[in-house]
Amino acid sequence: MSKPKTAITPTRADDFPEWYQQVIKAADMAENSPVRGCMIIKPYGYAVWENMQRVFDDMIKELGVQNAYFPLLIPLEFISREAQHVEGFAKECAVVTHHRLEKGPDGKLQPAPAAKLEEPFVIRPTSETIIGDAMSRWIQSYRDLPLKLNQWCNVMRWEMRTRMFLRTSEFLWQEGHNAFETAEGAREDALKMLDAYADFAENTLALPVIKGEKTADERFPGAIMTYTIEAMMQDGKALQAGTSHDLGHNFAKSIGIKFQGRDGSEQYAHTTSWGISTRLIGAMIMAHGDDDGMIMPPRIAPHHVVVIPIVRDDSNSAALTDYAQKLKARLKEKGVRVHVDDTDERTPNKMWSAIKRGVPIRVEIGGREMDEGTLTYIRRDIGKDSKKTVSVDEFVNSVQGVLDDMHKNIFEKAKATRDGSITDVASLKEVEEFYKANKFGFVRFDTKLLQDPSFEKMKSDYSLTTRCMPLADGGKTVIVGKAY
Amino acid sequence: MSKPKTAITPTRADDFPEWYQQVIKAADMAENSPVRGCMIIKPYGYAVWENMQRVFDDMIKELGVQNAYFPLLIPLEFISREAQHVEGFAKECAVVTHHRLEKGPDGKLQPAPAAKLEEPFVIRPTSETIIGDAMSRWIQSYRDLPLKLNQWCNVMRWEMRTRMFLRTSEFLWQEGHNAFETAEGAREDALKMLDAYADFAENTLALPVIKGEKTADERFPGAIMTYTIEAMMQDGKALQAGTSHDLGHNFAKSIGIKFQGRDGSEQYAHTTSWGISTRLIGAMIMAHGDDDGMIMPPRIAPHHVVVIPIVRDDSNSAALTDYAQKLKARLKEKGVRVHVDDTDERTPNKMWSAIKRGVPIRVEIGGREMDEGTLTYIRRDIGKDSKKTVSVDEFVNSVQGVLDDMHKNIFEKAKATRDGSITDVASLKEVEEFYKANKFGFVRFDTKLLQDPSFEKMKSDYSLTTRCMPLADGGKTVIVGKAY
Numbered sequence: 003m004s005k006p007k008t009a010i011t012p013t014r015a016d017d018f019p020e021w022y023q024q025v026i027k028a029a030d031m032a033e034n035s036p037v038r039g040c041m042i043i044k045p046y047g048y049a050v051w052e053n054m055q056r057v058f059d060d061m062i063k064e065l066g067v068q069n070a071y072f073p074l075l076i077p078l079e080f081i082s083r084e085a086q087h088v089e090g091f092a093k094e095c096a097v098v099t100h101h102r103l104e105k106g107p108d109g110k111l112q113p114a115p116a117a118k119l120e121e122p123f124v125i126r127p128t129s130e131t132i133i134g135d136a137m138s139r140w141i142q143s144y145r146d147l148p149l150k151l152n153q154w155c156n157v158m159r160w161e162m163r164t165r166m167f168l169r170t171s172e173f174l175w176q177e178g179h180n181a182f183e184t185a186e187g188a189r190e191d192a193l194k195m196l197d198a199y200a201d202f203a204e205n206t207l208a209l210p211v212i213k214g215e216k217t218a219d220e221r222f223p224g225a226i227m228t229y230t231i232e233a234m235m236q237d238g239k240a241l242q243a244g245t246s247h248d249l250g251h252n253f254a255k256s257i258g259i260k261f262q263g264r265d266g267s268e269q270y271a272h273t274t275s276w277g278i279s280t281r282l283i284g285a286m287i288m289a290h291g292d293d294d295g296m297i298m299p300p301r302i303a304p305h306h307v308v309v310i311p312i313v314r315d316d317s318n319s320a321a322l323t324d325y326a327q328k329l330k331a332r333l334k335e336k337g338v339r340v341h342v343d344d345t346d347e348r349t350p351n352k353m354w355s356a357i358k359r360g361v362p363i364r365v366e367i368g369g370r371e372m373d374e375g376t377l378t379y380i381r382r383d384i385g386k387d388s389k390k391t392v393s394v395d396e397f398v399n400s401v402q403g404v405l406d407d408m409h410k411n412i413f414e415k416a417k418a419t420r421d422g423s424i425t426d427v428a429s430l431k432e433v434e435e436f437y438k439a440n441k442f443g444f445v446r447f448d449t450k451l452l453q454d455p456s457f458e459k460m461k462s463d464y465s466l467t468t469r470c471m472p473l474a475d476g477g478k479t480v481i482v483g484k485a486y
Numbered sequence: 487m488s489k490p491k492t493a494i495t496p497t498r499a500d501d502f503p504e505w506y507q508q509v510i511k512a513a514d515m516a517e518n519s520p521v522r523g524c525m526i527i528k529p530y531g532y533a534v535w536e537n538m539q540r541v542f543d544d545m546i547k548e549l550g551v552q553n554a555y556f557p558l559l560i561p562l563e564f565i566s567r568e569a570q571h572v573e574g575f576a577k578e579c580a581v582v583t584h585h586r587l588e589k590g591p592d593g594k595l596q597p598a599p600a601a602k603l604e605e606p607f608v609i610r611p612t613s614e615t616i617i618g619d620a621m622s623r624w625i626q627s628y629r630d631l632p633l634k635l636n637q638w639c640n641v642m643r644w645e646m647r648t649r650m651f652l653r654t655s656e657f658l659w660q661e662g663h664n665a666f667e668t669a670e671g672a673r674e675d676a677l678k679m680l681d682a683y684a685d686f687a688e689n690t691l692a693l694p695v696i697k698g699e700k701t702a703d704e705r706f707p708g709a710i711m712t713y714t715i716e717a718m719m720q721d722g723k724a725l726q727a728g729t730s731h732d733l734g735h736n737f738a739k740s741i742g743i744k745f746q747g748r749d750g751s752e753q754y755a756h757t758t759s760w761g762i763s764t765r766l767i768g769a770m771i772m773a774h775g776d777d778d779g780m781i782m783p784p785r786i787a788p789h790h791v792v793v794i795p796i797v798r799d800d801s802n803s804a805a806l807t808d809y810a811q812k813l814k815a816r817l818k819e820k821g822v823r824v825h826v827d828d829t830d831e832r833t834p835n836k837m838w839s840a841i842k843r844g845v846p847i848r849v850e851i852g853g854r855e856m857d858e859g860t861l862t863y864i865r866r867d868i869g870k871d872s873k874k875t876v877s878v879d880e881f882v883n884s885v886q887g888v889l890d891d892m893h894k895n896i897f898e899k900a901k902a903t904r905d906g907s908i909t910d911v912a913s914l915k916e917v918e919e920f921y922k923a924n925k926f927g928f929v930r931f932d933t934k935l936l937q938d939p940s941f942e943k944m945k946s947d948y949s950l951t952t953r954c955m956p957l958a959d960g961g962k963t964v965i966v967g968k969a970y
Contacts, residue, residue, distance in 0.1 A: 035616070036564070037557040037607065042620055045552035045635070052553060068529035069536060073521040074609070074640055074656050075580070078587070078595045080520070088595065092587040096559070096607075097597040100581040101644040103562070103572075103608065111562045111572065113581040113606055122597055123521065123580075124587065125558070125609070132519070136526055151529070156558055156640065160585040172558050 008293035009358050018237040018288075023166065025287055028358040029296040032166050039164040039171030043280065046359060047167075049304035050283055051174060055154060057206050057302065058176065058278070061198055067150040067178060072132050074156075075123035080131040083256040087130065090223025094160040095124040096171075125158040130224065130249070130275055133179045134257040141271060143262045144183050148191070152178040167284030168241075168486050175279035181259060181271040185250065188272035189227070192248040195276040196229040199244035207282065208299040208413040209233050209289050210420055211243055214470025215477060217452065222275075226250035232469045232481065234420040235288035238442040240469045240485040243285050246276040284486075289416050296360030297382055297412060300405040305341040307333060307379075307401065308361040310352045312368040325372045329365070332398050338405075357382065362408050363401065383408050383415075424481065430454055433482065437464040444469065444483040452480060492777035493842050502721040502772075507650065509771055512842040513780040516650050523648045523655030527764065530843060531651075533788035534767055535658060539638060541690050541786065542660065542762070545682055551634040551662060556616050558640075559607035564615040567740040571614065574707025578644040579608040580655075609642040614708065614733070614759055617663045618741035625755060627746045628667050632675070636662040651768030652725070652970050659763035665743060665755040669734065672756035673711070676732040679760040680713040683728035691766065692783040692897040693717050693773050694904050695727055698954025699961060701936065706759075710734035716953045716965065718904040719772035722926040724953045724969040727769050730760035768970070773900050780844030781866055781896060784889040789825040791817060791863075791885065792840040796833050796852040809856045813849070816882050822889075841866065846892050847885065867892050867899075908965065914938055917966065921948040928953065928967040936964060 010028060014021045026032050031047030043051065059069070075098060082088050102117035126132070133151060141149060158172045178195060182188040196213055203209040211231035221228040225247035233243045253259070254270040263269040290297040300306060309329060311322040323344050330340040341361070343352045356364045366378045377397055381388040381404065392400075423443025427433055433445050449471055451457065461467065461482075469481045494512060498505045510516050515531030527535065543553070559582060566572050586601035610616070617635060625633060642656045662679060666672045680697055687693040695715035705712040709731035717727045737743070738754040747753040774781040784790060793813060795806040807828050814824040825845070827836045840848045850862045861881055865872040865888065876884075907927025911917055917929050933955055935941065945951065945966075953965045 033620075035557045036561060036619060037559050037616075040557035040559065042557065043555040045554045048554045049552075051555075068533075070529045070532045071527040071535075071658065073519045073524035073526065074642065075521050075524065077520060081587075082595050088587075092595060095585070095587050096582045097584040097587060098580045098609070099583045099597055100606075101579070103565075103576040103579050103581060111566050111576060113583055122584075125582070132521075135520060136517075158558065174555065 009295050009354055010293050013293045014236055014291075019165075021293070022284075022288055022291075025291050025295050025358075026166055029360060031283070031287075031296075034166065037171075039161050041164075041166050041170045041172075043174075046304055047283060050286075050298070050302055051280055053302040053304065054206070054282065055176075058198075058202050059154070061202060062152055062176075062178065065150070065194070065198065066148075067152045067180075069153060070151050071153055071155070072126075072129055072136065074126055076126050076129070076132050077121060077123060079121070080135060081124055083131055084224045084253055085256075087224035087253075091127045091159070095127055096158045096160055098123045098125065126155075127157055127159045128275075128277070129153070129155075129157075129177055130179065130253050130273075131257065133177075134253045134259055134273065137179070137181050137271070137273075138257055138259045141181060141259060141261050144264050147181060147183045147261065147271065148187065150178070150180045152176055165284075165486075167287070168281050173279050173281065175277050178274075178276040180274045180276075181254070182273070183261070183263070183269075183271070185272050188250065188274050189248050192227065192229055192246045192274045192276070195246040195274065196231065196244075199231050199246065199276070199278060202278075203231055203233065203243055203282075204413065206299070206301045207286050208301075208409050208416065209243065209282075209285060210413060210417040212470060212472050212481065213474070214472040214481065216245075216470055217468045217480065220468060222247045224249060224252050225275075226252065229473075230470050233285055233289060234416075234423060234443065234483075235285070235486065236291075236419070237288070238423055238444075238484070240444065240467075240481075240483040241281075241285045241288065242469075242485070243282060244276070244278040247274060249273045249275060288486075290412050291360070295358035298360035298362055299412065300362045300409050303360070303362050304339065305359075305361050306338045306405055307340045307363045307365055308352075308356040308359075309340060309342045309365045309367065310349065310356070311342070311344060312349050312366055314369065318369050318372070322367060322369070322372060325367060329367075329377065329394060329398075332394070333401065336398065336402065338401055362405055365397075379404075381408055383412050430457055430460060433466075434460055434464070437466065437484075444481045446472075446479050446481050449478060449480045493779050493838055494777050497777045498720055498775075502719075503649075505777070506768075506772055506775075509775050509779050509842075510650055513844060515767070515771075515780075518650065521655075523645050525648075525650050525654045525656075527658075530788055531767060534770075534782070534786055535764055537786040537788065538690070538766065539660075542682075542686050543638070545686060546636055546660075546662065549634070549678070549682065550632075551636045551664075553637060554635050555637055555639070556610075556613055556620065558610055560610050560613070560616050562606060562608065564619060565608055567615055568708045568737055569740075571708035571737075575611045575643070579611055580642045580644055582607045582609065610639075611641055611643045612759075612761070613637070613639075613641075613661055614663065614737050614757075615741065617661075618737045618743055618757065621663070621665050621755070621757075622741055622743045625665060625743060625745050628748050631665055631667045631745065631755065632671065634662070634664045636660055649768075649970075651771070652765055657763050657765065659761050662758075662760040664758045664760075665738070666757070667745070667747070667753075667755070669756050672734065672758050673732050676711065676713055676730045676758045676760070679730040679758065680715065680728075683715050683730065683760070683762060686762070687715055687717065687727055687766075688897065690783070690785045691770055692785075692893050692900065693727065693766075693769060694897060694901040696954060696956050696965065697958070698956040698965065700729075700954055701952045701964065704952060706731045708733060708736050709759075710736065713957075714954050717769055717773060718900075718907060718927065718967075719769070719970065720775075720903070721772070722907055722928075722968070724928065724951075724965075724967040725765075725769045725772065726953075726969070727766060728760070728762040731758060733757045733759060772970075774896050775844070779842035782844035782846055783896065784846045784893050787844070787846050788823065789843075789845050790822045790889055791824045791847045791849055792836075792845040793824060793826045793849045793851065794833065794836045794840070795826070795828060796850055798853065802853050802856070806851060806853070806856060809851060813851075813861065813878060813882075816878070817885065820882065820886065822885055846889055849881075863888075865892055867896050914941060914944060917950075918944055918948070921950065921968075928965045930956075930963050930965050933962060933964045
């Protein structure tokens, strides 16, 4: 076998979708649950989400957003209010119809017929309507605006084909809902939240994204404009990583979010909504992972550093553990998240576990290191070639720089791949040739070509979608690709 | 009118339940939602929950607990597995029966008959069964134990009579689920989590609690032992503030949580579960609030300090705001959460708003203070008598001590009331006389009296419940009272 052995089977080149599932399994991040379409987020995966929440929550609070919590259940009458909205979500709603169980004739539990609800509820697929209803009570005057609300919660959209993190019936997200006095205020806000998402994706997750407008047919149901950040995965497919919607007057009118304006007249508010979800964890895996498993962006890594004491015999085991714990304490003071792997697993298993979980820096300490006051470390993004033995002092002082460099490195790598995989074309014929030949990445062309009636058939033939009209191009071009 | 005017009408003495609702409204913490039995937690109330989460989450992580996330929906087959468990929860389950909506003959949305689920789901009322199912896959050997999992999530129990924070159909909580090798391990853990709750209630929420065992009929459905922390509200009623359950073998056997023991034999795990919820916010309000509104325990107060610039004319408004912002920056460095109220509301309204919201320290600054480099502050728990003018430096250096003193003060006050309101009685006749005379607080008596058959009728006649058998008394006494 001349092929190098990898920790993950299959490799990305062999079967990217299956590689993705295997990385999640090997990193112990999540698993499918007995509830169809729903996943269990395991502790290591959930720790990533917690870190994401902390960073992004701080960002939105700086922007004047307040967290709150609204009911899980939404009355049917609410979801019906905005015509496009209900059209977009009714097909995938989990419906609550009863409020009690009882034993049926066969002795098995069943919904109690006497406890049938007069009006059923849906489990929120998103909360524009119920939060809008609260806003209609809370907003009286222009002085109450802007009002910026957010909730971190679970939502449910009944999906037929699911994939862990990327598309599950239940997922975790944040949904922001802001209201403004003017149309310009809402538009500016939608763009400001898009900027926050791009900042978060690039500077926290090391995920390069393209900011753009969605085409009309890809807009959020009920929005007058949807903005998106689009990322490219290592198989050349697009992943929508966050969206920000300018809802204009639509929800305000259908729900009745009115206020007394500066001139005393009654006016409708202009609202926005914006969301990112646990799907970002999937995006990170597919953007950064390699054939040995996950590569964690350092700024959200559950552990920045894993320390593996290499015990040769029992005689120095206690001293090594002590050495490791002291190192941990010093690093913790610097804000570095450290895990000391002092289980009784074999050393190679510990090393591979750290690799598969994508821990940014693996530290190995043995008797020699302990005697010399040094340690040996290896960066996950570079591997063996980065192996270095340095003094503990030097490591403690330089570790933040190493993490920052790793962030930069994996970002630049993903960006180079992405930038090199956008092909400019001048005609739809070239688009067809590109995807017929199974070429890698996105195509970009003049938005005028979107009017060509043959484009719809091409999208369907090659499973293409318009990803966005990049803001950087001023809406003159559109990016098209296959997508998750 | 000789009666002093209060910010809240009615007063506690006049109508405690209504006072409670009015405090929530005046502090802008929550409101009822259009979804029957569900509340909206408004930003100021949600900020309290966020602070609670941060503190308690750090505590449990120190105890080796890992956060994770499990599905919202639970298959009926799961909830049926543990006989007592299903008996306890089936009566109040929201049931999902369909996964799509469509327009009915009347043009209104209805659950699509073709999208009826073969097996309905319930929205989790608690997650012992679905987390236990995951544990049965994750635990293979004694080396995998203990396993300590927790999730912060929403749960739903269909309640007929609801009261904001205290009893709502949907509420937010944390539910911990731990598994152990031995019965002793589980018992110790249930007690350890009880200790963590008592520590959190007393040292973070300033809420004195009694740790105790529940009597058998008050146990969690499926538990072999339920421990509780019980608090007393200002109307003398009890409030169960947190529970920790030793589930023994029950769930492990019904779900199949097995492991290979040290001797190679197959054994069942011993599990615990433990939870606290947004109900604690209600407890805080009813334990600490006064006739002017909320009194926030400083350690979870959304704002420790509110700064009110007292603008006499427009000439010094900018300078005062600047003075306030500089003060805020200095306090923030010390970890103090500060809100500068620079809206254009009238000064008395700002003061009353801070009082009703229970902000621990109100700082007022006017032209004179600014000229002298001083500020005037008033403690919420003491009021006018605590008014003091000090230099900014002195305030910045002493503010943490003031907050700590306020914590101590409101804790001691609640504890004195509670301790003075537990009446020892020697017979059930005395119990009856106590509650017949509408006396205030709890009664405590020998657990042997629980065997008296007349006790059941008395409980029902006077709406009494056994609150707990205090651990401090070694199970020899029981505390009885009216309760929320």
